Amino acid sequence: MKNYGAIQSVFFCIASLAFGGFSIAADLSVSGVFNNEQCIHCHEKTEGDLIESWRKSSHAKSEKLVDCVACHGTEHESAATKARQDQVCVDCHGGAKDPVVHSYSSSKHGALMRIGAGQEDWNKSLSMANYRVPGCAYCHMHAGEHDVTTSVRRDIMQESEAVQDEIRAVCQDCHSPRYITRLLENGEAMLEIARKKVREADSLIQQAENEFSEQQLLPAKQQRLKMQQHLINVSLGAGHQSPDYQWWHGQPALDGDLLRIKGFISELPMND
């Protein structure tokens, strides 16, 4: 990934000199319509690292293959600008109302993107604060990193220091190092609190399994299932900086789940 970054920087400098300013990730001399095999055939020679990164990514390994044209379309001229914009991600990642998308679109980054996307120059590379606010790809495919699983991602505080530093560097295009550290620490602490709620519920259900039948525990277990999404919401809220997902879709929702599970279990003897 680092090698690729260096190569891209060199390419960026040459391109900047040659074209007088803008990063030209897509070679404008090529136009026309291409299919996935054709993309790979050419770009393996020009940007082998990029193709290699993509092959390692969850996109390439997913059951529903997310190949070049899935994000870039078939038109070469708009290939880069199309894939940098949020809509291609949103279309696959559940649509506008999916928590993954909505936690971002209701954050400050997302809100500003909604009103500012039209004024951005999408020819620019996804780095160096070339955009007022980050879209999906700016963070998750930073500087054109095609392995989405190695860029900014969930549970980053469980990763090594080196990985955390790479991720901090992305945020630092705009934010101060200390602010980033504080946000990451707080996000992890907030998430750990959410996990405590889930573990408390798990342990209750586990103990109750010694006394009660599967059928009796069904309502508690159904409520426990809801905790899974509420836990994800806290994670999304912290990651995308959406207070609403941290809170109303997250922590108090988990509080409600937990007390209802306690309610179901504590009333069980009554049904005997």
Add this chain to the structure above:
Amino acid sequence: MRTSYVWIPLLIAAIAVPLGFYYVDWSKSGEGAGLYSRDWSPEAIFAYWNPDEFYKSVESVVGEFSGEQCVECHQAVTPGVVNDWRKSGHSKPANNQAVVYCSDCHGNNHEDLHLPTPDVCGTCHNVQHDQFTDEKRYGFPSHSLALERAMDAKHFADKPKAEVTACVQCHSVASKCDSCHTRHVFSAAEARRPEACITCHSGPPHPDDETYFHSKHGQLYLAEGENWDWSKPLSKGNYPAPTCAYCHMDNGKHQVADKAIWKFGLKQVNPLTSGNQIRRKQWVELCGDCHEKDWSAEQLRQLDAERKLSWSKLYEAEAVLKDLRSEKLMQPSAKQRPPYPGDSPDAFLQYQRIGFFEGQASAFYNVSPIERDYFEMWYFDNLKSYKGAAHGDASFVDEGQAAMDASLETIKRNAERLRSAGEGKLDKDTEGNIWLEGEYTEYNRDHN
């Protein structure tokens, strides 16, 4: 003889009033902030949400720097900040005014930097700042009281601070102008658009975003807003449809709460008091930018009717809960569970808080399922209907009302079930009580 009695109350007042002031000062002097400041200590991140109380400068860089030097260095360190500033009016002021550099707001000494509070912005933007602080006199809910009221909330003091960071991110609107005029562009045009409000004005208790975007006003904005001239002031004739700010901050007035009649819908208000009659006139006049007066007045009456209907349902649910409480049928009882936030676990009088005036807002955790049902009915369903009615989204009114009917039904059914089980039948020994134990419950008890 009799006149001497006058001295007794006077003497008591002379002792009690200063003691009261002293007590409030003392309670605010702890590690945290607000009325319960002695009960909690802040997380490090609070520095950014309440800079007035908690921000301390980084000391990693030593020296005093000029504005140009800040820009030069930060172009490399945090280019986004400098890019933003270059787009702002601060970097290219009109009328030959001086450029406003980083150092003008953050200071020159890198070991003693500060985060700009509204007072810092107010040194130049004094009209807006005066309006913003003046908003306090309209009471809460309001932007200018948002932070102190959040930190004075009992559940805020009680819960682990890393958890309630979620709250202060929005409630910090009182402590930083960039909640709406985001750094470092600080644009008035940006704050005029509805998206500026939605990060906080969204979600189950205040679906302002969804109800507005579903309304005719919002639909027009979504269809055409991209092409409107956002540099224009929020006044008659400048916009084809109103946005959040057009109605709630007409002509750019920063007292957002000044026309609030029904407040946040959390308690029943009389919408026809003399004060509210003035506010109704103000609304009708404002709607008059586009609508006929009679039509506008009728919309307000419909909102009155929606509120009245909602409160009839809420009071019915409250009555069911209060009956259960007096029959001692709530499971767990107040003594069987962690105390209401702020109460001592050994307090003689423990009771379930039902309804706004008893502190319902902090009774959403460590309560019985039936109380939580009511909390959701009150805070989610009720407000869904209210916001739908206020913003002109009939579908949300229908959904909110239907949800309240369903909640009321569930509450009544569960109350009957508890009643038929009978008093004491569900009582568990406090030893091994699942309501008092568990990883989060114990962590919450020990960390605030």
